[in-house]
Amino acid sequence: MVSVLIDQNDRFLDILERLSSKSVEDYYNPYKLFEWPDRLPENMWWMSPELTTTYGTAAAERLTQEQLYALSRYESINFYSLNVHGIRELLIEVTKRIHTSGFETPSEFFHHFIGEENEHMWFFAEFCLRYGKKIYRQPAGASVEIPRSDVESLLVFARILIFEELVDHFNSKMALDTRLHETIRAINRIHHQDESRHIAFGRELVSALFAEVKKNSTEQELADVSAYIKRYMTYSFESLFNPQVYRDAGVEKPQELRRELLQAPARAKFEQSVFRKTTKFLQKAGII
DSSP, X not given: OHHHHHHTOHHHHHHHHHHHXXXXXXXXXXXXXXXXXXXXXXXXXXXXXXXXXXXXXXXXXXXXXXXXXXXXXXXXXXXHHHHHHHHXXXXXXXXXXXXXXXXXXXXXXXXXXXXXXXXXXXXXXXXXXXXXXXXXXXXXXXXXXXXXXXXXXXXXXXXXXXXXXXXXXXXHHHTTOTTSOHHHHHHHHHHHHHHHHHHHHXXXXXXXXXXXXXXXXXXXXXXXXXXXHHHHHHXXXXXXXXXXXXXXXXXXXHHHHHHHHHHSHHHHHHHHHHTHHHHHHHHHTTOO
């Protein structure tokens, strides 16, 4: 069981203790922390342009500055909507495991994790509803459903880690981008602060889970795990390319634009930059 591996891992135990203490030290009340203006200016970036799906493509050259601002506005709403859906999923999965057999040791940190993620979901939803008047629907993901098997927990926490690392790539850049409104920078800054702890924890837990899976799996089963995780990374990245976003921004033929952007030469570079750290970790751990 993973708890045995963790209990015998002094490094992980030390990390858990430090992360739990840091969660207490850094605690804030999100309901009092943020200032929510009645509206945000529309003639400015709502997402760093380098992080938008049209950046560096032929499509971007066809659009006016006003259209690019509009796209960044709706892409930001889509990004925070993805956060809402992703957090809902991870809360369900972590709550199912807290104080259960095999997860006794990390359950103390799970309490901090659940509390912080619930608050993250609130302020991302608040942003979407205040400034976008909606939360975009969760993209279909039938091809990456988690199989019920001995590797289920590994895949669950690998998904959570991939999701958090993708989000943090955006958060860390937008938190420092002075082209963005301070409200946007603030929610990215505070989320990055918390996600740094969650990612450190997630990497240790995924490594421990994989070590246990590896002891009891065939080469084919490990290859299946690798293929699944790669599929999920692709799914997560492609969820940024939402045709409803393009439609709301006033772009004609939004489905065609999505296909064009996914096939554009800039796509591969964008995806590599988003998952650079994630891929390096998963490869070093032998998971992919």
